[in-house]
Amino acid sequence: MVHFENAPAAVTNGQASNLNARVDVICGPLINFKNMDVNPTSSIWRGSVLIVTQPGQSQPRLLLRQAGPVEGHVAANGARSGDAAVAVDGVRLYEDPQKAFWRFSLALPLERYEARWEYSIPGLQYAEGSEVHSPWDFVVPSVNQSMRLMFHSCNGFSVGTDMNAWVGPNLWKDVLRVHAQKPFHAMIGGGDQLYNDGIRVDGPLKEWTSISNPHTRRAHDFDNNLRARCDEYYYANYIRWYSTDPFKAANGRIPQINIWDDHDIIDGFGSYTDHFMRCSVFRGLGGVAFKYYCLFQHHIAPPKSTYTTDAPQTMQAVNGTAGADPRQLENTFVLEEQKEDDSWIIGKRPGPYVEERSRNLYMRLGKRMAFIGVDARTERTRHQVNYPDTYDLIFSRLQSEVAAANGDIKHLIVLLGVPIAYPRLAWLENILSSPIIAPIRLLNKRFGFAGGLFNQFDGQVDLLDDLDDHYTARQHKKERRIFIQRLQDFSKTHSVRVTILGGDVHLAAIGRFYSNPSLRIHSEHDPRYMVNVISSAITNKPPPKAVANLLARRNKLHHMDSSTDETLMDFFDRQPGGQEKSAAWNKVTMPSRNYACITEIGLPMSNGNASAAQEDPAAFPLPMDGHSPLHKGEANAGSSHPAADGFSSSSGMPGGLDVTIRVEINPQDREAATDGYAFSIPALAYVPSEADSRPHSRARSLRPRSLRPPSRQSARPHSAVP
Incomplete structure (x- = not known):
């Protein structure tokens, strides 16, 4: 069973009379992974698809079908290929007089095989007139795989x-x-x-x-x-x-x-x-x-x-x-x-x-x-x-x-x-923040000297914000x-x-x-x-x-x-x-x-x-x-x-x-x-x-010092090589 936001309706062969409305898309689709529910009885992949449209559109829908195992994989018993499409209603996240954002939320069952899924958005047309390359596809891992x-x-x-x-x-x-x-x-x-x-x-x-x-x-x-x-x-x-x-x-x-x-x-x-x-x-x-x-x-x-x-x-x-x-x-x-x-x-x-x-x-x-x-x-x-x-x-x-x-x-x-x-x-940090730089900074403020060296915000050396990061x-x-x-x-x-x-x-x-x-x-x-x-x-x-x-x-x-x-x-x-x-x-x-x-x-x-x-x-x-x-x-x-x-x-x-x-x-x-x-x-x-269990070995407890109970030893400053 495939689960979706807003209880969608199944669609035979991807056709339905209410899916013919034009959708003027400015950007997208963008697909995201959200999370997985992994358990012995049923494992679910969850994600979403986003489109940005012209404002005032009727609610768009997304058609989704499983296309079967990834090419080159032998399908297990029960592998589905060419399933009827399922329609997913878009949820409007935001709209103003210039644009609207729509999300299609997906929840797919993991199979015993790595599965390819296909989706399309009926009526999708790019607002600037570029060609639509539909359907789009993505791949989810099998129930026994870790993600690539x-x-x-x-x-x-x-x-x-x-x-x-x-x-x-x-x-x-x-x-x-x-x-x-x-x-x-x-x-x-x-x-x-x-x-x-x-x-x-x-x-x-x-x-x-x-x-x-x-x-x-x-x-x-x-x-x-x-x-x-x-x-x-x-x-x-x-x-x-x-x-x-x-x-x-x-x-x-x-x-x-x-x-x-x-x-x-x-x-x-x-x-x-x-x-x-x-x-x-x-x-x-x-x-x-x-x-x-x-x-x-x-x-x-x-x-x-x-x-x-x-x-x-x-x-x-x-x-x-x-x-x-x-x-x-x-x-x-x-x-x-x-x-x-x-x-x-x-x-x-x-x-x-x-x-x-x-x-x-x-x-x-x-x-x-x-x-x-x-x-x-x-x-x-x-x-x-x-x-x-x-x-x-x-x-x-x-x-x-x-x-x-x-x-x-x-x-x-x-x-x-x-x-x-x-x-x-650290040596570069010390130079760039040292008093040596002060006269150059003054010349920069007064006359624009060495303008490329200093940022336009707080007047510090431009590299310092990267180093401080x-x-x-x-x-x-x-x-x-x-x-x-x-x-x-x-x-x-x-x-x-x-x-x-x-x-x-x-x-x-x-x-x-x-x-x-x-x-x-x-x-x-x-x-x-x-x-x-x-x-x-x-x-x-x-x-x-x-x-x-x-x-x-x-x-x-x-x-x-x-x-x-x-x-x-x-x-x-x-x-x-x-x-x-x-x-x-x-x-x-x-x-x-x-x-x-x-x-x-x-x-x-x-x-x-x-x-x-x-x-x-x-x-x-x-x-x-x-x-x-x-x-x-x-x-x-x-x-x-x-x-x-x-x-x-x-x-x-x-x-x-x-x-x-x-x-x-x-x-x-x-x-x-x-x-x-x-x-x-x-x-x-x-x-x-x-070494891990010896009380005074070099391999001390991995528990951070701030989380260990105080002691005479832990009160001493901790040394670290810069």
Whole structure:
């Protein structure tokens, strides 16, 4: 039985007299994954499809049918192919005199086979007259599969990019090629799904940005007129970008999972000085950006109103949303959602600069995989990433979900907006914030000297907001350490491997945390072994070779605590397609556009006995340090790994992953040819060691210091290598 929102009617052969109305579509369809109900009796996949239409449309409908097993798979008994279509009524989320947003909510039963589903929207016509490529299709995993994932970030261009040098969102062509070979069940957006920075260059903030006096700029109102112009800008930018092929084609066929980052709002949002971040214009931008983030990226109704300085009821969040402004609701409909989707972990209190509560995600990604998406932007300041109680909510949800899964969950994917295992740049922070810069800043204010070095908002060095965003920035180090230790504790308690995804930095790398080699713990048994897959950017330009090489030189061995080391992995064994992207000695950072493929390792078979093919981890020698491979899956990392093509896989224990980074060879190549690099992450089989139980060993408790009972030892300051 297929379940849908608003009790739809079945339609024979996709025909019905009430499905003939024309639907003038401005943007879409966009398909999202919401969550899965996984249980022994019936497992359900839940998602949604969004379209943006001209206002005043009659209620649209979506026709959905299962097309049977994915090509190449043998259908099990009872496999359905060519079922009668089911009609799904659209639910109106938002409408004003310019546009309307409609959501079709889906709930599909998982089969014993990987199934392809097809959908169409009768009467759909694009408002600008472009051709409709219907039906669209997507793939859901079988009841025994974990999801196959694609991960991307930074899907747009920074202001000032030479557009003649970079062919648009070209790399999505390769995504669709790989998807055709072996379908992705979901694509994860790690933030910056589009870039809204142009609002200050050729948009309604141009005049405000040009105000030279910082005090006057901070005191500027964000009235309803400015809000309306910003609203129009954000909406038009979403429409433009989400209607651009080949990104548009992927949006309709690969279900999305998204979190946001600064460029979804404006460059550096949250990481400028506090007194400037609290100015009305930034708070207003946060509200408008949140509105369209809800609609386009999550298919949920936005708040009824957003912040303005001429409507006092919008200036203070009430229960996590601003009070209603009658002017913003004039000729406007906003759906009042009956209940929140169960994928949300909603913060307890509004962010400091966005009048909304954070929206973190929990999702089950198939049989053996779970997912946490951390909203690291709504609560962000220069001195914090998330409130402590938000971390408590996340780990509480994880505990309850893993307990309810009865041991099925073997791998946890954690999505962050920025990398967390990444080279330190404290020395650069010190230089850029030192008194040496003060005379140059004064010359900049008076005469515009070195204008490219300073941002247009708080007058600080432009790079500082990027550096302050990093978990490795000095003000975030304690929060970072406690977060990683809590993940280690979770991994150890439940024998669940943790893998972290992060983007933002416009290059590819593989960071990892792991037990200090002196503890002699093999990665297969090590709950501290956590990989940070760094994949960025899929569209934006990469940094210069010199920057990538500098980061590679800063790839030192770091000691996060007395038991945990970290470093980047040697991964890029050759230059992609023979094109020189970085120095020949640089094996750890790749400055070229890229994206990642993540696939559960296939189960090995030996005479019908899966366990017979498992290798003893002890057969791989323990490394001297993290500059060496830590286990077999890292030993053959790079272009020769079986999964380097993005759709093949290796074999091992269920719960392990193959990770592939697909790297663009030539940004001028309109066919977007790529080269692939891959490695494997082993499943975790935690075995308590003598070092873990010894009271005064280097392997101290994985419980974060802030959560342990006070003692004379714990009162001493904790040392960490910067």
